[in-house]
Amino acid sequence: MIATRRKVVLYNPHAVFFTMPLALLAVGSHLDPERYEVVIIDGRLDPDAERTLVSQLHDAVCLGVTVLTGAPISDALRISRAAKAAHPQLPVVWGGWHPSMFGIECLAEPCVDVTVQGQGEATFAEIVERLAAGDSLEGCAGCMVRLPDGRVLKNPARPLLPLDSFRPHDYGLIPVERYFELKGKRQLDYISSQGCNFRCAFCSDPFVYGREWVGIDPQNVALALRDLQARYGFTDVNFQDETFFTRRDRVQALAQRLIDEKVEITWAATMRADQGMRLPQELWALAKRSGLRRLLVGVESGDNAMLKRIKKDIKIEQVYEVARRMQEMKIAGNFPFIVGFPDETDESVAATIACVKRLRAMSPDFETPIFYFKPYPGSAIVLEAVSKGFRLPDNLSEWSQFDFVAGLPGPWVSGTKYQLIERFKFFQELAWRRTSAGWDLLQRLARFRCRRDEYRWPIEMNLLNWLQPRERLS
Numbered sequence: 351m352i353a354t355r356r357k358v359v360l361y362n363p364h365a366v367f368f369t370m371p372l373a374l375l376a377v378g379s380h381l382d383p384e385r386y387e388v389v390i391i392d393g394r395l396d397p398d399a400e401r402t403l404v405s406q407l408h409d410a411v412c413l414g415v416t417v418l419t420g421a422p423i424s425d426a427l428r429i430s431r432a433a434k435a436a437h438p439q440l441p442v443v444w445g446g447w448h449p450s451m452f453g454i455e456c457l458a459e460p461c462v463d464v465t466v467q468g469q470g471e472a473t474f475a476e477i478v479e480r481l482a483a484g485d486s487l488e489g490c491a492g493c494m495v496r497l498p499d500g501r502v503l504k505n506p507a508r509p510l511l512p513l514d515s516f517r518p519h520d521y522g523l524i525p526v527e528r529y530f531e532l533k534g535k536r537q538l539d540y541i542s543s544q545g546c547n548f549r550c551a552f553c554s555d556p557f558v559y560g561r562e563w564v565g566i567d568p569q570n571v572a573l574a575l576r577d578l579q580a581r582y583g584f585t586d587v588n589f590q591d592e593t594f595f596t597r598r599d600r601v602q603a604l605a606q607r608l609i610d611e612k613v614e615i616t617w618a619a620t621m622r623a624d625q626g627m628r629l630p631q632e633l634w635a636l637a638k639r640s641g642l643r644r645l646l647v648g649v650e651s652g653d654n655a656m657l658k659r660i661k662k663d664i665k666i667e668q669v670y671e672v673a674r675r676m677q678e679m680k681i682a683g684n685f686p687f688i689v690g691f692p693d694e695t696d697e698s699v700a701a702t703i704a705c706v707k708r709l710r711a712m713s714p715d716f717e718t719p720i721f722y723f724k725p726y727p728g729s730a731i732v733l734e735a736v737s738k739g740f741r742l743p744d745n746l747s748e749w750s751q752f753d754f755v756a757g758l759p760g761p762w763v764s765g766t767k768y769q770l771i772e773r774f775k776f777f778q779e780l781a782w783r784r785t786s787a788g789w790d791l792l793q794r795l796a797r798f799r800c801r802r803d804e805y806r807w808p809i810e811m812n813l814l815n816w817l818q819p820r821e822r823l824s
């Protein structure tokens with residue numbers, strides 16, 4: 351039986367971090383292992399990924415590529431073109447966030463034959479079955495296909511399916527140890543839910559998952575982690591869910607079961623400030639006992655009026671209250687902010703800076719990264735900007751240049767504002783980070799600067815940046 355398995359090759363493009371390729375794990379694991387041999391190639395791990403990939407494609411049913419908006423598109427294009435050049439008949443399927451929103455536009459590229467919209471497990475399984483049988487993809491829900499005459503066939507959407515109806519993720523498909531090495535820690539990436547019920551105007555999620563949310567049964571999550579830990583010996587789990595705390599009963603059952611099963615790990619996850627406010631104290635304590643070590647709480651802006659405009663549906667006071675609880679319980683925090691929303695006022699940016707200062711000073715274990723607003727495709731605020739004349743890229747090549755990572759501001763941040771924010775970020779970080787004794791003087795100076803909002807003549811910044819150039823993330 352095993353000898354007759356057909357190969358399905360999956361590719362994860364280059365990216366800046368070494369998070370495990372969970373999307374490919376999800377779609378690859380759901381294929382029937384008796385009938386398909388899944389090969390995952392990760393461009394971040396393999397210096398000659400193109401060659402490896404081409405060598406695997408002989409007789410493959412198809413190539414599947416996961417594609418985020420921005421730089422990963424160029425790598426996805428490079429690989430897909432190489433695959434087509436070597437095997438012109440091989441169907442190339444793109445899935446993930448960009449093809450979910452721009453399925454038709456991606457099909458304008460000759461090396462892409464099929465795009466998948468939204469959740470991919472069931473759609474990809476059906477695509478693979480049909481391709482393996484030589485059948486057409488007409489009527490295959492959840493995907494778009496370019497027909498031989500060049501027309502695009504838009505199949506109906508596929509409803510979001512419960513995650514427990516899929517095969518569990520088979521981490522044997524990826525070199526887990528290699529990811530541990532590259533991350534520099536024995537940390538497993540795990541996804542326990544998909545989608546999000548909220549409506550933040552700057553986020554693509556409402557467009558890709560239609561404000562729906564599905565989660566794996568907490569008992570299954572706990573048991574999977576127990577078994578995976580026995581196999582891989584990790585010490586920490588990074589839940590990559592968009593909103594891990596969507597259902598309180600689920601978190602409670604998971605935390606309890608992790609304790610009962612004696613799964614000795616720490617874990618990190620995302621939490622909205624309003625969810626944190628609603629979480630009873632006993633559940634905070636239970637989560638902490640089960641290993642909760644760090645929360646990512648999206649703040650976005652320190653200005654309540656801006657929070658309202660971007661439909662974040664939280665109040666800044668909720669953030670402070672949740673931060674206070676985290677501080678009390680010694681839970682580390684990452685509180686990301688965004689500045690430079692279209693037409694954002696100076697007062698709004700100043701409120702964000704004040705909020706960053708307040709949170710950062712609460713604990714050396716609180717991080718407060720500030721990102722510049724980038725017009726993520728699909729989001730409501732971008733549609734508004736477009737209606738006022740902002741031009742979004744209109745082809746794949748332009749989208750691939752649409753750099754989310756370089757940390758440069760969008761058109762809504764003036765040069766002076768950018769300079770101020772960059773300096774503030776630098777001194778704020780230096781002022782509060784844990785450092786060794788030799789840093790005392792610099793750190794005291796940085797705190798003085800932040801207290802006074804005095805960022806002129808940043809000699810320390812220029813010197814340190816010269817000595818230790820930093821990778822620029824947005």
Ligand code: B12
Pocket residue numbers: 362363364365366367368369370371372373374376377413414415416417418419420421422443444445446447448450466468469470471474541544553554555590591592721726727754755823824
């Ligand atoms: C891990 C992660 C990363 C990793 C990527 C690791 C990798 N594999 O290369 C890193 C850290 C590098 C990263 C970077 C960024 N990310 Co990111 N990231 C995530 C995160 C947290 C998890 C992704 C994941 O694995 N999900 C789990 C899988 C199971 O879900 P999924 O991706 O939706 O996949 C399903 C479907 O999309 C589909 N599918 C996906 N791929 C494929 C492929 C095929 C062939 C098929 C058939 C189907 C299919 O099927 C899957 C199963 O149902 C998501 C949020 C989230 N929870 O999804 C954000 C998210 C994807 N990132 C996002 C953003 C904005 C960024 C950054 C711009 C952030 C920043 N400011 O720097 C950067 C830069 C990206 C870039 N342009 O280079 C956005 C989406 C943006 C977009 N339109 O592409 C998300 C949704 C977060 C958010 N809500 O804003 N990210």
Ligand code: SF4
Pocket residue numbers: 546547548549550553554555556592593622648
């Ligand atoms: S920013 Fe977070 S909470 Fe808001 S819609 Fe996106 S995923 Fe949901």
